[in-house]
Amino acid sequence: MKRVNQALPSIVVIAVVVALWWALVVLADSVIFPTPWQVIQGTMELARDGTLWEHIGASLMRVGVGFGIAVAFAIPLGLWMGWVRGAFVTLNPLFQILRPISPIAWIPIAILWFGVGNASPIYLIFIASVFPMIVQTTAGVHTIEKRYLRAAENFGVPRAKLFLHVVIPATLPDIIVGMRIGLGVAWLVVVAAEMIALRSGLGYMIMDSRNAGNRYDLVVAGMIIIGLIGLMLDGIMRLLEGMKNVRWRYAH
Amino acid sequence: MPTKISIQNIRKSFEADKGRLEVIADLKFEVNDGEFVAIVGPSGCGKTTLMNIMSGFLQPDSGAIVIDGRPRTKPNSKGILITQQGSVFPWLTVKQNLLFGLPDDLPNRDALADEYAALVGLKGFENNYPHELSGGMLKRAEIARALVVKPEILYMDEPFSALDALMSLRMQNELLRILAKEKHTVLLITHDVEEAIHVADRILVLSPRPARIQASFDVPFTHPRKLSSPQAQALRVAILKELGVEETV
Numbered sequence: 001m002k003r004v005n006q007a008l009p010s011i012v013v014i015a016v017v018v019a020l021w022w023a024l025v026v027l028a029d030s031v032i033f034p035t036p037w038q039v040i041q042g043t044m045e046l047a048r049d050g051t052l053w054e055h056i057g058a059s060l061m062r063v064g065v066g067f068g069i070a071v072a073f074a075i076p077l078g079l080w081m082g083w084v085r086g087a088f089v090t091l092n093p094l095f096q097i098l099r100p101i102s103p104i105a106w107i108p109i110a111i112l113w114f115g116v117g118n119a120s121p122i123y124l125i126f127i128a129s130v131f132p133m134i135v136q137t138t139a140g141v142h143t144i145e146k147r148y149l150r151a152a153e154n155f156g157v158p159r160a161k162l163f164l165h166v167v168i169p170a171t172l173p174d175i176i177v178g179m180r181i182g183l184g185v186a187w188l189v190v191v192a193a194e195m196i197a198l199r200s201g202l203g204y205m206i207m208d209s210r211n212a213g214n215r216y217d218l219v220v221a222g223m224i225i226i227g228l229i230g231l232m233l234d235g236i237m238r239l240l241e242g243m244k245n246v247r248w249r250y251a252h
Numbered sequence: 253m254p255t256k257i258s259i260q261n262i263r264k265s266f267e268a269d270k271g272r273l274e275v276i277a278d279l280k281f282e283v284n285d286g287e288f289v290a291i292v293g294p295s296g297c298g299k300t301t302l303m304n305i306m307s308g309f310l311q312p313d314s315g316a317i318v319i320d321g322r323p324r325t326k327p328n329s330k331g332i333l334i335t336q337q338g339s340v341f342p343w344l345t346v347k348q349n350l351l352f353g354l355p356d357d358l359p360n361r362d363a364l365a366d367e368y369a370a371l372v373g374l375k376g377f378e379n380n381y382p383h384e385l386s387g388g389m390l391k392r393a394e395i396a397r398a399l400v401v402k403p404e405i406l407y408m409d410e411p412f413s414a415l416d417a418l419m420s421l422r423m424q425n426e427l428l429r430i431l432a433k434e435k436h437t438v439l440l441i442t443h444d445v446e447e448a449i450h451v452a453d454r455i456l457v458l459s460p461r462p463a464r465i466q467a468s469f470d471v472p473f474t475h476p477r478k479l480s481s482p483q484a485q486a487l488r489v490a491i492l493k494e495l496g497v498e499e500t501v
Contacts (some may be wrong), residue, residue, distance in 0.1 A: 155353035248342035
């Protein structure tokens, strides 16, 4: 009951926005911009003939692969840069220069290098999500409280144990924050990348719906689905924050 | 009793805004094996610096820490430091914390961890995370983690100062109960004169900065001690006088 009460104001706001949208479309007597009902009908149509699931699957696959490679790359690198001062001093300036470049700016180069297949959006997702995760992981190692490192030193444990039981778990909450940011950016980017040059994915679906006969009901449907899946992905990452061995950082 | 720790003419100064700040000046004393020595001093007199040097985390400018006849320069598991802040790893359970300092190939490490959790009264909390424990329980976990590796020396730097007065007193009793079962050499730094009289065999009073040993008091009372006894009160007044606080009983 408490959850319902908490969710109530946000549900009301969404309902008001949808109602307003509906009313304005009707009042403006628009023929191109769809009403919410037309969007739902369009979504059902795509769901029935199966193309919707193909587009969703294609987008998620690209995000999964690109983000997965970025995680596998960023976390070890971030830990190394956090622990070894020389690595940080050497690599950090480069990453700080690359980081603010919008992934969209990489699109021409991605097409040049990887063509218009799956490799381009995967590369863009990698580029977009890898830097926040490196930066966050590195910062996580840097902010390990000295008292914990001293305690580990006091017990004289081997280096491998120090890493496995102190450095990595102490950094884990920051790694998860980095992954949350990284996945969010990855989802933003896949849609943008698919708008350029692909034949599948939610981004393609949106552009294709407009180009092939001004199907704005499907454009809006695509946008809403992107929003909902993004919310779901963030929810999955938030589940990681609930793990017992990282809760010490989030719960007070 | 043989000498366990010999602090030999320690000096330490730090770079400060106005030239060098001399924190410890020619400090020396000895601690016998199994002795419980408390060090009290005015705040800012360099107590924590001294503790960091004694436990091996900080190097003195000159002088030496000699343990069992051998100079010691780095921290090791023969002497465990317990601080006011505490350092129980929040990402490990109580049990995992206790296992941390034990070598992976120690055959009975699991049973040992359980035994020490029980010794400090944390039976049933082995699988809890530190943030699920109270401040007093967290201190017990810290003490258990220190003792389970069978150290020869405990370095305690204001271990109970972050607890409320009642809990602090309770933990002092707990410490005495545990030490009665397992004899250790203990060096305790505290600002609390009553705490020192309650637990220590001997009390050293430090001078204001730069720290030197200004006075030494034996505490000849048997346990359990009554702090309200006239002798204990007289000792308290004498120590406070050394610290520059005049007080009548």
